Amino acid sequence: MKYIIILISSIILFSSCEETMIIIPDAKEFETEKTVLVEELTGVQCPNCPKGTAALEQILQTYNENVFAIGIHGFLQADPLPDSKYDFRNKFAEDLEFFHSPYLGKPAATINRRHFDGETYIPVDNIDIWLSLVESELEEPLQIAIALDHSFDENSRTINISADFVPVVDLDGEYKVSVFVTESKIIDLQENLGVIIEDYEHNHILRHMMTKFDGDSLGDDLKEGDELNKSFSYTVPAEFNTDHMEVIVSVHRNSTENKQILQSAGFKLK
Numbered sequence: 001m002k003y004i005i006i007l008i009s010s011i012i013l014f015s016s017c018e019e020t021m022i023i024i025p026d027a028k029e030f031e032t033e034k035t036v037l038v039e040e041l042t043g044v045q046c047p048n049c050p051k052g053t054a055a056l057e058q059i060l061q062t063y064n065e066n067v068f069a070i071g072i073h074g075f076l077q078a079d080p081l082p083d084s085k086y087d088f089r090n091k092f093a094e095d096l097e098f099f100h101s102p103y104l105g106k107p108a109a110t111i112n113r114r115h116f117d118g119e120t121y122i123p124v125d126n127i128d129i130w131l132s133l134v135e136s137e138l139e140e141p142l143q144i145a146i147a148l149d150h151s152f153d154e155n156s157r158t159i160n161i162s163a164d165f166v167p168v169v170d171l172d173g174e175y176k177v178s179v180f181v182t183e184s185k186i187i188d189l190q191e192n193l194g195v196i197i198e199d200y201e202h203n204h205i206l207r208h209m210m211t212k213f214d215g216d217s218l219g220d221d222l223k224e225g226d227e228l229n230k231s232f233s234y235t236v237p238a239e240f241n242t243d244h245m246e247v248i249v250s251v252h253r254n255s256t257e258n259k260q261i262l263q264s265a266g267f268k269l270k
Contacts, residue, residue, distance in 0.1 A: 033145070036137045037250050037264045038069045038130070039110045040204070041097060041123055043077035044084060050192045050200070052107025055127045057203070059134055066138060068248045068264050069204040070180050072096050077106055081189045081196065088186075093206050095213035112137050112261040113252060122259075143169055144222070144251050146265040157236040159269065161210070163249050164229050171222040171262075174254040176215030179232050181208040185244040207245070210234050218251060236269075245269040 040056055042049045053071070060067055073088035074097025080087045100110055103123035111133040115122045124133065149162040161179070182204045190200035210232040219228060232249075236242055248266035252259055 034066065034138050034140060034142050035264045036063075036067045036112050036134050037248065037261050038067060038134065039096070039100065039113070040069060040071050041074065041076075041100065041103060041106050041108045041110075042071050043073055043106055044080055044088065044189065045191050046077040046106045047191050047193050049077075049107045050190060050197070052109065052127050052130075053203070055130055056109065059131055062131075063134065063138070067134060068246075068266050070182055070206050070248065071202070071204040072100075072206050074098070081191065084189045086186060086188050086202075088202065088205050090207070092209045092213050096206070099214055113259045114261075141169075143167065143171060143262045146249060146251065146263055148249060148265050148267060150247070150267055152242070152269055154242070157238070157242065159210075159232075159234045159236065159247065161232040161247065161249070162229065163232070163265075164227055165218060165251060166227050167222045167224050170224050173258075174220050175218040175222060175262075176252055176254045177211060177218045177230055178213075178215040178250045178252065179210035180206060180248045180250070181210065181234060181236075182246045182248065183207050183240055183244055184246070185241070204246070207240055208234060210247075215250075215252060215254065217254075242269050 038056060038059070040052060042053065056069055060069055072093045074094045076097070078089050100123050103121050104125045107127065108123035108125040109130055110123050111130065113122055114137065116124065116133055124130065145166045145168060147164040151160050163177070165177070184203035184205070186202040186205060187199055188202060190197045190202070218230070236245065246266055246268050248264055250261050250264040252261040
């Protein structure tokens with residue numbers, strides 16, 4: 001199994017250990033309500049992962065509200081370093097990493113959990129095609145709309161969400177909803193090609209899920225125009241910084257052959 005991928009020619013790693021820059025092709029412009037969820041399989045002891053994270057950040061900056069990201073620190077190369085202040089691993093991240101297996105190595109990312117033509121597995125380890133895959137998903141027609149009504153009580157640190165789901169076409173099969181809670185702007189150690197970056201900024205870290213790791217049932221054979229509603233609640237632990245947290249709600253298929261995400265919506269906690 002490959003754990004370290006070869007640096008591709010379109011990726012330029014600058015000599016500074018504090019910053020990894022990725023050059024990606026010019027992006028397309030879209031006017032769409034369609035969104036894409038990128039689940040990044042990463043780890044503190046993954047020497048190539050800063051390159052993947054940098055590529056993902058550029059995609060997020062390019063497509064802003066149309067793309068969401070989750071950093072999954074599961075089991076492979078995800079142990080904290082001896083002097084790390086934080087341990088980003090948790091049961092949800094571990095279960096999701098198993099759920100997304102197999103994959104060729106880290107960094108890898110699922111793009112709406114779609115299995116793309118020419119790719120061996122759903123998680124894609126070729127960093128320089130992440131952008132084009134995101135763009136191909138943004139070009140897909142919207143199939144289900146998501147509206148979120150949410151609140152956060154700062155005293156109790158409780159998040160409450162009422163989510164409405166309305167199919168815009170008939171959808172055959174079984175569907176699930178997953179709710180992810182992430183935290184960003186966490187400064188801690190990170191390995192980078194044999195060098196330890198002491199002040200690395202970790203973003204989109206999966207902290208918790210308000211559903212099962214593989215989602216809660218939304219329904220079967222959803223009909224165009226029917227409105228479905230789900231409610232979720234979570235009390236944020238004191239050790240998480242609510243100033244930099246985000247919640248992402250995703251609808252996805254649930255069959256043996258197809259776990260594709262149809263649509264996601266999200267909001268910053270503050």
